[in-house]
Amino acid sequence: MLRPGVELLRWFMAQQRQLPWRTPFPRDPYLVLLSEVMLQQTQVHRVTPLFRRFVENFPTLEALAKATEAEVLAAWSGLGYYRRARALHAAARAIHAAGAWPTTRETLHALPGLGPYTAAALAAFSFGGSDPPVDGNVTRVAARVLALNAPASSVRLRREAERWARQLHRHAPTPATFEALMELGARICRPKLPSCDRCPLAAICAAHASNASDRYPLPSSRRPRETHRWVALWLVRRDGRVLLHRRGEGQLLSGLWLPPIRELVDSQEPKAAAAALLNTLGLEARLTPGKPISHSITHRDITVFPFLAKCDLTQVAENSELAWVPPDDPGVATSSLTHKLSLACCPLLTELGLPVSYRSA
DNA sequence: AATTCGGGGCC
């Protein structure tokens, strides 16, 4: 059992990617916490640039704890799963208020947003913990090495993966072993078309022995997809600012700032719905249709029909749920859909004699 | 145990 751990570590030392949070062990717990929360269900190449920007905005735990939730959410814009940002902020405040970091998996698990995986990862990478962080990568690698016929989401597979990773770590007792397992899953033992010819664990892999790596783990059941149609109003003032609305609780993207949106019912015409939505804002304006946008949120496929209109300065007053913002630098928490709509409406601006983008004084 | 929550990249 010694050999696999050594082979894995050898491969990792030679092949690992340089990532901004991969500093020598034990790592700065703040940077580990931040990266691990960002990496929940989010791929490395998407996290990397945002991680750098976030650390510039909030360089320390104290800086994050003293920021407002709105500021944190704004810095999280575009990354998705915005609940993570709220929980991260709450965790930072709790740690800062306590005056010291929890250092065990169990006590870390008690913080908001830290589940079994993140708590184990933070404990291992920053505090010498020996409980394996079991993520989707480790689960998949274990399912193949052990040829376990279980769905990736099953409790049984998670438990077996943790037991196996723990053994590996006992024979190669460094946090790098855990990181190496995840790196292996991301780079070699991929979900599709794994590169078994380059795998340091191929010699002990049961799935590879039967040439059936692609059959593990079993697929999890998935909710069927729904299709939706939305209209969005892109209302532009003469100074280039656009109207955004803070979405309420109980709906998608709650707390984020998007243009006014309404869902189309049945076979309703987009233009009619846009006019009705405009009416509820107490406005009258000529609506120009923009190019439809595709957006997906979990199991929903949404087609968004944008309508652009020129607005007078005094027609809509700002309040806590309504704000005129420069679209290229809103300064509030936005969804990537907000950005998509901005891009889709940009070509229409010049046609209507509006400035193509806001320029700050 | 199942559902919810974002978003993008890749086959």
Next chain:
DNA sequence: GGCCCAGAATT
């Protein structure tokens, strides 16, 4: 167009 991603919280 389906699948998956360094998951957690809620039901």
